[in-house]
Amino acid sequence: MPELPEVETVRRGLEPHVLQRRITRVLLREPRLRWPVPEALPRLAAKRRIEAIGRRGKYLLVTLDSGDRMIWHLGMSGRMFVLERGHPLVKHDHLDFELDSGQLLRFHDPRRFGAVLWWPREETEHVLLRAMGPEPFTPAFNGEYLFEKSRGRSVAVKNFIMDGHIVVGAGNIYAAESLFRAGIRPTRAAGKLTRAQCQLLVEKIREVLGEAVELGGTTLRDFAGARGESGYFQQELFVYGREGQSCRVCGSTIKLEVLGARQSCYCPRCQR
């Protein structure tokens, strides 16, 4: 489900409800997520105050007053809702964090590709975050960086920019949309991009992700923010999910190709 804009939407939605709130109780119903939820997590997180909620790539980072942190990932189908205590349970409600405000954070994830992990304060670096590429909005992610990284790489540029070691946050939707706006065909070998194309692609990735964050993400099937709200970026899509329809710019028929087991839409005329 969620790429960077959706995760950022959830983060922003959670923030006002959790900052400086104390976790009064943690209810773990189903520990079998992407990795097992640590058995000790409910005990360790209970009584702790939440001091910050941040984001790195598609991971949410929750800093507690003990200096320990939790790492949350929504996977493909995960949601983290702010609800009033006593809200009825539904299937796949795996975990609750009850807060001293009377509200609770409820993690719901049918496919269980998500994760809820403990990151002890004595560990300065977490193995999941260590090898991650730069955030798209930081200066470290720039045209020259992308150009250098892509030299000698034969992988399709779409797979290349979806690789979290290169840059974090662009999943299937936003990779496709960024490439459309940059006029680059998703199948193009990364190593064949020119300097100018790398520069343009960086700008378009930032533009697309930025607009999507402002619109609250993309709701295609089941994405919802922390209060259950939909995103609106789906109205801005040029190629994703539009195979067979006409290009909003030139009228050509949008084509679909499978790249690395993922659907990849592009305009054969606008993207070369």
Added chain:
DNA sequence: CTGTTAACCTGAGTGC
């Protein structure tokens, strides 16, 4: 090292 594929899981949608 690079590149490709399968795997993890459930639910929604489609076609018969």
Added chain:
DNA sequence: TGCACTCAGGTTAACA
């Protein structure tokens, strides 16, 4: 209605 089948926004492990 029901069944078989395909596909889905992410990430890692296992392979060539």
